[in-house]
Amino acid sequence: MHDDSPREVRDSKVLAAMAHPLRRRLLDVLRVDGPSTVSVLAERTGEAVGKVSHHLRVLGASDLVEEVPELARDRRERWWRRTSGRLDWSPSDFPDDPVALAAESLVLERQTALARQWFAEREDHPEPWRRAAFTADHWARLSVAELAELEERIVSLMASLADREVPDDGQERKLVFLTVRAVPGRP
Numbered sequence: 001m002h003d004d005s006p007r008e009v010r011d012s013k014v015l016a017a018m019a020h021p022l023r024r025r026l027l028d029v030l031r032v033d034g035p036s037t038v039s040v041l042a043e044r045t046g047e048a049v050g051k052v053s054h055h056l057r058v059l060g061a062s063d064l065v066e067e068v069p070e071l072a073r074d075r076r077e078r079w080w081r082r083t084s085g086r087l088d089w090s091p092s093d094f095p096d097d098p099v100a101l102a103a104e105s106l107v108l109e110r111q112t113a114l115a116r117q118w119f120a121e122r123e124d125h126p127e128p129w130r131r132a133a134f135t136a137d138h139w140a141r142l143s144v145a146e147l148a149e150l151e152e153r154i155v156s157l158m159a160s161l162a163d164r165e166v167p168d169d170g171q172e173r174k175l176v177f178l179t180v181r182a183v184p185g186r187p
Contacts, residue, residue: 005084005085006084006085006086006087006088007083007084007085007086007087007088008088008089009087009088009089009093010089010093011062012094012097012099012100013062014062014063014064015089015094015097015099015100015103016099016103017058017059017061017062017064018059018062018064018087018089018103019099019102019103019106020055020058020106021106021109021110022045022047022051022052022055023055023058023059024106024107024110025045025110026041026045026052026055026056026059026065027059027064027065027082027087029041029044029045030065030080030081030082031082031085032175034081035068035071035079035080035081036079036080036081037077037078037079037080038052038053038056038078038080041056041080056080060080063083064082064083064084064087065080065081065082065083066080066081066083067079067080068080068081085163086159089103091103091104111177111179111181114177114179115135115179118133118177129174133176139187147182150182151182154180158178158180161178162178
């Protein structure tokens with residue numbers, strides 16, 4: 001069932017499964033690091049094995065992750081992987097659904113937490129990495145169609161970087177969190 005193509009989330013129960021901080025993190029770890037065991041995921045997230053196992057079962061019930069028995073070395077070892085690459089959803093598909101509000105809030109909190117983590121730890125990184133990290137914001141007058149085109153272009157660029165085969169050219173590469181947000185607003 002594993003598929004690297006984006007999955008359109010339209011089911012509130014699936015969105016609810018994603019709208020939990022640890023489950024979101026488990027999905028991220030599995031996306032970045034690939035298939036893993038419960039014990040490795042517990043170590044990676046700093047959570048108890050039982051807690052991670054429970055949340056993997058919740059994700060599995062929504063077909064967001066699946067067991068990979070062929071990777072196990074014995075009957076006790078359980079491996080898990082994501083069932084799809086990117087998970088796409090829109091709050092407009094869940095009108096008046098408190099789950100969508102919670103999921104949006106979780107995404108924003110996660111993005112903010114990762115940015116704050118960088119701010120707190122950036123001095124631990126060499127100068128070239130501190131100079132390369134960036135943030136940008138702009139104001140633009142756009143139509144709905146232009147905003148949709150912007151989303152398509154940016155998401156496509158980000159996906160091409162995230163999903164590419166990493167070149168073996170001797171350059172140091174670090175895992176980089178990419179995020180963008182474009183919303184109507186006023187200065």
